[in-house]
Amino acid sequence: MIKVPFINLIAENQDYFSEIEAAVYRVIRSGQYVLGKELDDFEEKIKLETGAGHCVGVANGTDALVLAMQRLGLTSDDEVITVSNSYLATVSSIMLAGAKPVLCDVDKQTGLMSIDSLKRSLTSRSKAVILVHLGGYLADVKEIAQWCTAHNLTLIEDCAQAFGSRDDKKHAGCFGEFGAFSAHPLKNLASMGDAGFIITNDDEHAAWLRKARSHGHINRDDIEFPSMNSRLDEIQAAILNIKLKYYRDLIEEREKKVLRYYAEISNIIKMPEIDQISNSSHHLLMVCINNRDKFIDLMHNKYGIELKVHYPRPYHRMSANSIVNIYDSLTNTDYRAERIVSLPIAKHINDSVIDCICDEIGNFAL
Numbered sequence: 001m002i003k004v005p006f007i008n009l010i011a012e013n014q015d016y017f018s019e020i021e022a023a024v025y026r027v028i029r030s031g032q033y034v035l036g037k038e039l040d041d042f043e044e045k046i047k048l049e050t051g052a053g054h055c056v057g058v059a060n061g062t063d064a065l066v067l068a069m070q071r072l073g074l075t076s077d078d079e080v081i082t083v084s085n086s087y088l089a090t091v092s093s094i095m096l097a098g099a100k101p102v103l104c105d106v107d108k109q110t111g112l113m114s115i116d117s118l119k120r121s122l123t124s125r126s127k128a129v130i131l132v133h134l135g136g137y138l139a140d141v142k143e144i145a146q147w148c149t150a151h152n153l154t155l156i157e158d159c160a161q162a163f164g165s166r167d168d169k170k171h172a173g174c175f176g177e178f179g180a181f182s183a184h185p186l187k188n189l190a191s192m193g194d195a196g197f198i199i200t201n202d203d204e205h206a207a208w209l210r211k212a213r214s215h216g217h218i219n220r221d222d223i224e225f226p227s228m229n230s231r232l233d234e235i236q237a238a239i240l241n242i243k244l245k246y247y248r249d250l251i252e253e254r255e256k257k258v259l260r261y262y263a264e265i266s267n268i269i270k271m272p273e274i275d276q277i278s279n280s281s282h283h284l285l286m287v288c289i290n291n292r293d294k295f296i297d298l299m300h301n302k303y304g305i306e307l308k309v310h311y312p313r314p315y316h317r318m319s320a321n322s323i324v325n326i327y328d329s330l331t332n333t334d335y336r337a338e339r340i341v342s343l344p345i346a347k348h349i350n351d352s353v354i355d356c357i358c359d360e361i362g363n364f365a366l
Helices: 009-030 037-050 061-071 089-096 115-120 141-150 203-212 234-244 247-265 274-279 292-303 331-337 351-364
Strands: 054-058 079-083 100-104 126-132 154-158 178-182 196-200 217-219 286-288 340-342
Touching: 009 037, 009 234, 037 054, 037 196, 037 234, 054 061, 054 203, 061 089, 061 154, 061 178, 061 196, 061 203, 079 089, 089 100, 089 126, 100 115, 115 141, 126 141, 141 154, 196 203, 247 274, 247 351, 292 340, 292 351
Parallel strands: 079 100, 079 126, 126 154, 154 178
Antiparallel strands: 054 196, 178 196, 286 340
C-alpha cells in the first residue's frame, strides 16, 4: 500500500531547491548573518504584499504575538480575550506577555471566534483581543474590529495560518493594530526553520518593535529597555524571499483541491462557503464528522492516507487550564474538538486521494 502523508516537505520545496541553495550560499559568502540586506528586502516585500505600513521580522510566530502584547505594557491584572481552539501558542503568548488569558467560544460551523461570546467575555480588565484566522479562514474581522474600537480594546490578529488571506482585497493582519505571522516550515509561506514577522501601520509601534526584537538596542553599546533576542536571521529571510515569488501559485493550487472537495461533499457535510474559500490562504481544510477517530483509522489502514486534527485538545482542556479565565460557555469549542478533521490539500495530494476520501466520508457525515 502506498503511504500518503498529510504533509511532505520535500515535495513542497523541491521546485525551489536550486534557488534556495543559491540564496543560502550567497548569504554564507556575504558574512552578514543577522539584520542584513535579506531581511530588509523581505520586510519591504511583505509591506508591498500586505499593504501594511511596516513589517518587522522576528524569530517565530509566538514571539510576534508576545512582542505585540509587550508593546501594550500589559500587567497581570489585564485580560486578553481569545479562543481556545487555536494552536496553544496563541494562549501561552498572553501569559508570556504578563497578562491573563480569557477564553471565549467559537461559531459552531466555522470554528472562528464568536462575536456574541466575545461580547459576553468583556470585563473592566479587558485590554486586548487576539483574533485567530484559523486555517487561513477570516473571522468576522470587520465587525470585531469595529467592536474593539468602540470598547477601547487593541485588536491583534493571529495570522499564523493566514498569509495570503484577504477580505475585499485587504490583507489579514491589516484590520487591527498588529498582525502576527508565523513562517514555520508547515506554513504556506514557509521558512526552513523558525521565522515570523509582525505588520502594523503605526510608526511608533514599528520603531519600538525593531528595538524590542534585538534586546532593546538603540545602538551597538546601549539599550533603551531590556528585551528578548528575536531576530529573523539572514538565511531564513533569504529563503522566504524565494518563497514569496511562488506563494500565490501555491494558494491557487490548494484552492483547486478545496473546491474539488466542495464539489463532491458539500451536499453531505458542512463546508466553508464559497466566499470564505475565495478569501482564504487555504492553510487547512477542517470539517466536522461523526466518529472522527474511526474515520482517520479507516483512511490510514485501508488506503494509507494520513489525516490530522487541528486541534484535538483545546487549551481549556489542557493541564494548564487553571491559568485562564472563562466567562462564557465553550460548548461549540468542545463540540468541534470531538469532530474536526483536517483533509489533506498539500502539493503532493492528487485528485485520486481526494476522491477516495470523499467516497468514504459520506459514511461518517453529521
